[in-house]
Structures are given as structure tokens and as C-alpha cells.
Amino acid sequence: MRIALNSSEPAPIESLRDIYTFVGGMPAFERIVDAFYRRVEADVLLRPMYPSDLVEARRHLALFLAQYFGGPEEYSAERGHPRLRLRHQPFKIGLAERNAWLANMLAALDEAEVHPAAKALMTAYFEDTSLFLMNSEENK
Numbered sequence: 001m002r003i004a005l006n007s008s009e010p011a012p013i014e015s016l017r018d019i020y021t022f023v024g025g026m027p028a029f030e031r032i033v034d035a036f037y038r039r040v041e042a043d044v045l046l047r048p049m050y051p052s053d054l055v056e057a058r059r060h061l062a063l064f065l066a067q068y069f070g071g072p073e074e075y076s077a078e079r080g081h082p083r084l085r086l087r088h089q090p091f092k093i094g095l096a097e098r099n100a101w102l103a104n105m106l107a108a109l110d111e112a113e114v115h116p117a118a119k120a121l122m123t124a125y126f127e128d129t130s131l132f133l134m135n136s137e138e139n140k
């Protein structure tokens with residue numbers, strides 16, 4: 001049971017930008033992204049799309065998500081404007097790839113023990129953005 005007025009309780013989430021602080025800052029995003037890429041490594045559909053060395057991919061996604069959810073703007077300082085659709089253009093993303101990516105990310109949120117209030121908002125964002133990034137109607 002959660003106790004009202006507990007001083008360890010984070011301030012409520014009023015916008016997506018509050019999530020970074022709410023979940024505990026960068027260490028939480030590192031946990032999420034580590035859990036996500038561990039799943040990608042074992043995913044027969046997604047693994048071949050990524051480079052053999054996942055170190056940079058992991059770093060870029062962690063910096064991007066931390067920035068998007070209200071953390072420091074390190075992703076843009078390093079990579080420029082996110083332009084996610086353009087950056088995903090080289091990969092064929094149909095419904096199967098989208099669903100696999102989303103399932104891995106939602107499982108990663110659980111593994112990283114993201115608070116349910118933050119998880120609900122992050123889930124909605126990942127559902128929408130992964131649909132938006134689809135660039136193929138092929139559905140095999």
C-alpha cells in the first residue's frame with residue numbers, strides 16, 4: 001500500500017517531461033534500454049536489423065528516451081534533431097517488426113520496474129511512435 005505524504009514519493013506526473021525525474025533519472029533509462037536490447041539480441045526478427053555491436057545503438061536509445069521524457073538534451077547535442085522516421089527509413093518496418101519492437105519494449109519496462117503511472121504514459125507513447133515509424137505494408 002502506498003502511504004500519502006510519504007516524502008520518498010516522487011512528485012506527480014503532469015506532463016511526459018516529468019517522467020525522467022519521476023522514474024529516477026538516467027539509471028532508470030539505462031535499466032530499460034539494457035532490458036530492451038537483451039530481448040532484441042534474442043529476437044530472430046529484429047536482431048538481423050541491428051549492427052552486430054549494440055553498444056552505440058543502446059547508448060543512442062537511452063539518451064533519446066531520457067531527453068524525450070524530460071532529461072538532459074544530450075541526444076540532440078550528439079546526434080542532432082532526432083528525425084526518427086528518416087533514421088528508420090533504411091529498415092523495413094512492417095506490422096510484425098513493429099509488434100516485436102513494442103513487445104520487447106513493454107517487457108523491458110516491466111523488467112526495469114517502471115512505476116505504473118509512468119509505464120502507462122510511456123506505453124501510449126511507444127504504441128503511437130512505433131506505428132508512426134512503420135514504413136512497409138508487408139506483413140509476414
Ligand code: HEM
Nearest residue numbers: 049050051057060061064079087091097098101129130133
Ligand atoms: C517500430 C519498430 C522499430 C524498429 C524495428 C526499430 C529499429 C531500429 C534500428 C535497426 C535502429 C538502428 C540501430 C543502429 O544502427 O545503431 C534504430 C535506431 C533508433 N531507434 Fe528504432 N526501431 C523501432 C522503433 C523505434 C521507436 C518506437 C523509437 C522511439 C520511441 C525508436 C528510437 C530509435 C532511436 C533513438 C534510434 C537511434 C537513432 C540514431 O541516433 O541513430 N525506434 N531503430
